[in-house]
Amino acid sequence: MKQLVKIIVFMTVCILGISVLPWAASVPVIRVDAKNKTGKDIGVELGRLIIDRFPDIAKSVDSYLESYSSQDRFNYIVRRRLDAVRSSVDRRYRDEVDGMASLLVSSDRNKIGDGVLSSDEFWFFQLIPDIGRESSCSGFGVFGECSASGGPIVGRNMDWFTTEALRGIQAITVYEYEKNVLVNIGFAGYAAVVTGFNNRGLFAAHLDSPMGLPYPDPPQRMHSAVFEIRKALETEGSISRAASLMRRQRYPFSHNVLLADTRDVQVLEQVRGEPGRLRSAYSPVRIDISWDKPCQIAVVNFFALRGYWNHVTETCRWRRFEVLAVFDRYHKAYPGDVMKIMLDTKTVCYDSIFRDRTVQSMVFTPEDRKLYLYTVPVSGVHPPNPVMEEVKDLIP
Template sequence: MKIALAFLIMVSAWHPAWSVAAQNEIRVFQVDAEGKTGREIGAELGRAIKSAFPDIERIYDSYLAGFIRQDQFNQWVRSGMDIIRVNIDPAYQEELSAMASTWQISGKDRLGDGFLSLNELWFFQLMPDVGRRTNCSGFGVLGNVSATHAPLVGRNVDWDTTEDLRSLQAITVYDYGKDVLVNIGFAGYIGVISGFNNHGLYLAHLDSPLGIRYSQPAAGAHSIVFDLRKTLENEATVGAAAEFLMAQQFPFSHNVLMADRDEIRVLEQPDGKASHLRTPSTPTRPEMPWGKKDQIAVVNCFVSEESPSNCIESKDIYRWQRFGELAVFEPGGRTAQIDDLTRIMFDTANRHQAIFNAKTFQSMVFSPKDGRLFLYAAPISNNKHEKPVMTDVSHLLPKADMENDPYRSEILLLWSVVSVMAGVVLWVVLKGRKSMADYLK
């Protein structure tokens, strides 16, 4: 198995929302995973990452030291990590262990010592399951309010990051042959925060805390980021993805922004309570009104009237209201294009509670119909004074096979027409030959 390391260069584009003169780059790891075990994938991926980021162990260790106290880390390792880890697909566990075996891994769990232990690497993978406080958001359109008459979805990832951690931004493409997974995050992060597959299914994780103290995970609790990966590797539609995720138990409340070639939904999953799959027309809580046809938004709280009320922070209330102000698209009127979603995800109307804010390190717009991805990755300096840029990285997916090609029906129709015409021509030729033979008798 070979892993190709590529660079995505941010280049000037015709569309004003993402045109730029300056250049930036993000690493892409192309993984030939067809027929390979998790151990084989992890070993090759680990070597490629170590070659690209020789200091990756120190960077992860330094980030964790600023994220959690040593005593909190020790407590979570003792009481929570193994409960979740035992329910992670063994292939993913093997992949992480094999990847770590190619790095310089310490046997001591000591945050900030410049070394990375296996427990520290696992903690980084499972941070969304611990309930890190972030203010991510998303917005989507579909149907007749979309210029493509198909779903378009935007998503911002807002974390407390450091220059070192931003330097590790990467995209990992797992090519299993028939199925392809594009994982947008960090080098060495094998769970999924944001990702999509070659069937057009897109999934993104967003926190939605209930305001209660984090407790030890219940037995049987799954990791949301590893289950998102499993879903993308096995499902093609929002319905199937939601059915799988709703059957699982997770240690922390969250939203999942979901899109495929036909629909966009938000899966609201409060810890210990029933999940709800929200559509653009789902009734929302009185304090979080919506009423936007074929348009949907998500922030870090639950808005469905059937979900628990946790929209108490001003940042969530403001961003929800701002999405409502920007959701101006109508059937038969102004329809939304990729450029419109880009502008919405880059909105800074209120710089203290903006959709695009100081913590935004990734912003993206995805078109499930044709697999087009437009991505902004924050520069290492995190300098947002310059105009932000989204780069078209649609070439990430290998050419879709006929079964998964969104234009399959058109191609089959054309092939049928050509076949019929060829048959008619052949029939005419053969009939002509027969007539000539009869004439010569």
């Protein structure tokens, strides 16, 4: 009997790309008790937990910043952009970052590559998507009659420039509040959210969408997209309410937010300087692309809604998603099917969905709050057959 169980498990892994083995993904889970605590208290506790797991985290972040930016560019961004965005971050989040900084920061000199962190360097790390930008992510979702369970299944690839130092501090941070739980999938010490979900099944992921517009200069007071995503996950439980919160703010860069709840998957397309617009699986798209896929939706690094101009020529991954979106009432999707899509390496024109620079690839099912996750090894070299593993017990 035991041998039969082993065979079934092995076949499930091979066929669906799912790891149902009793251990979680190798990425560490940092759990912080945020009940009745101030932002500063949360930050200090989180800082202690992080140092215990990553003793050299300050050196790791500094090393990443050195690879990410020249000193001159860093100085310019700090001088011209940092405060304009940092000042808009909610006080409790600023206090949390400063609480972590009280343990991680040991220099008042902004010198990247010196092995230590200053306060500005630590904040630069927090706000990279808002002041420096990272790009090239993608996502896919199915729901309704296209889903075997009837509930949404959402996939997300994060394709950031990373270094060995940054890959070495990949982590999941779980904030346990009085009533809400936030799961932040990213890096240790990173308080903003590029990918996350909550105990109510709301999922959100940030994707850059460059439009060729220059950064506002002189800088205006702009909101941080990644901290607004965190706020939405800590306060809302549905796509509509999360989008309503985020769409009315002003942001430095245009971007997409992939959103899923227990009923649907949609994309908030947020053009800089304009109110965000929600795109559903049934929204009309630009005339230079096509999407006739009921109960399925895809997102890459451009705006797809009709009315936006063609600001990019990169449609390779979009076209591949369109080919792979084959689900309907007779051919329903399971989580393993979406995993296969997100791990797809077939090159269309010059690009693929799963890339050499993919850092994290995941599938989330909002109804049961299950997360399946692949994280790139510290070496940065993907194994021949990447597998997503279920990360269990994230929601108490």
